[in-house]
Amino acid sequence: xxxxxxxxxxxxxxxxxxxxxxxxxxxxxxxxxxxxxxxxxxxxxxxxxxxxxxxxxxxxxxxxxxxxxxxxxxxxxxxxxxxxxxxxxxxxxxxxxxxxxxxxxxxxxxxxxxxxxxxxxxxxxxxxxxxxxxxxxxxxxxxxxxxxxxxxxxxxxxxxxxxxxxxxxxxxxxxxxxxxxxxxxxxxxxxxxxxxxxxxxxxxxxxxxxxxxxxxxxxxxxxxxxxxxxxxxxxxxxxxxxxxxxxxxxxxxxxxxxxxxxxxxxxxxxxxxxxxxxxxxxxxxxxxxxxxxxxxxxxxxxxxxxxxxxxxxxxxxxxxxxxxxx
Ligand code: SF4
Numbered sequence: 307x308x309x310x311x312x313x314x315x316x317x318x319x320x321x322x323x324x325x326x327x328x329x330x331x332x333x334x335x336x337x338x339x340x341x342x343x344x345x346x347x348x349x350x351x352x353x354x355x356x357x358x359x360x361x362x363x364x365x366x367x368x369x370x371x372x373x374x375x376x377x378x379x380x381x382x383x384x385x386x387x388x389x390x391x392x393x394x395x396x397x398x399x400x401x402x403x404x405x406x407x408x409x410x411x412x413x414x415x416x417x418x419x420x421x422x423x424x425x426x427x428x429x430x431x432x433x434x435x436x437x438x439x440x441x442x443x444x445x446x447x448x449x450x451x452x453x454x455x456x457x458x459x460x461x462x463x464x465x466x467x468x469x470x471x472x473x474x475x476x477x478x479x480x481x482x483x484x485x486x487x488x489x490x491x492x493x494x495x496x497x498x499x500x501x502x503x504x505x506x507x508x509x510x511x512x513x514x515x516x517x518x519x520x521x522x523x524x525x526x527x528x529x530x531x532x533x534x535x536x537x538x539x540x541x542x543x544x545x546x547x548x549x550x551x552x553x554x555x556x557x558x559x560x561x562x563x564x565x566x567x568x569x570x571x572x573x574x575x576x577x578x579x580x581x582x583x584x585x586x587x588x589x590x591x592x593x594x595x596x597x598x599x600x601x602x603x604x605x606x607x608x609x610x611x612x613x614x615x616x617x618x619x620x621x622x623x624x625x626x627x628x629x630x631x632x
Pocket of ligand 1: 559
């Protein structure tokens with residue numbers, strides 16, 4: 307079997323929550339529960355789709371080495387990510403780069419953006435002198451559609467949200483990693499700029515062989531961008547497979563619900579149940595503690611679903627589903 311670029315093997319992550327000094331008042335929450343999926347070692351986009359609170363960001367943080375799994379293993383090019391980072395963090399970050407939802411949070415507000423890019427070039431040893439550094443910056447900005455003559459010399463707060471996020475893309479173009487972990491990258495930018503941003507992710511894959519784990523609540527953009535889709539529900543993978551098959555023939559009731567809530571530009575077509583993708587409270591309310599995690603919302607739930615957790619099964623054509631119906 308070919309080696310994967312990225313592989314999550316049975317990864318779980320627990321958090322202790324609750325106040326008070328006594329250990330008894332604390333509760334353990336399993337944010338991620340036995341998650342397994344992989345990305346092939348070729349230019350590829352996987353979309354990891356789920357509602358708020360489904361554990362998407364926890365997975366992103368673990369892949370980036372910002373959190374360790376409680377159990378299971380994350381492998382990049384066949385090697386354990388945490389061991390790689392402990393051994394040589396810069397080498398790992400040269401391969402795997404993040405794009406966060408709010409780019410502002412990662413900028414030092416006291417540095418002009420030129421300085422931010424110069425630090426990156428120095429850190430990853432991308433140029434040997436001032437002239438080469440300047441040329442690289444100007445070329446990367448122009449390739450992303452930013453005007454260096456207008457933006458260099460400014461501070462991050464002087465850039466619009468869209469400019470800041472495209473500045474993140476400039477950073478990616480300079481570093482040329484093998485994999486981008488993009489966590490809700492377009493949710494804070496103007497609707498008019500979202501398509502341009504997605505086009506850049508596609509061109510990174512096609513022109514520069516940069517793969518992407520596109521993490522989002524939005525199945526609509528995933529269906530445009532991704533090669534395959536992984537559906538995450540309350541910390542568990544409930545379905546995955548090639549993009550076209552997931553969109554055209556969803557099997558898991560949760561995937562069906564997500565697809566039916568994508569707006570259709572036809573006034574005669576009514577949406578099915580609209581999913582509240584932002585309310586953590588609504589998620590807590592419906593999350594089943596035992597059996598299938600989706601049983602509290604599933605129209606097909608049976609007695610068996612309330613007591614027995616369905617395992618992810620291969621059902622052919624690179625598809626897997628975790629539901630007692632299959
Ligand atoms: Fe619904 Fe049961 Fe399938 Fe869960 S296992 S999705 S509750 S039918």
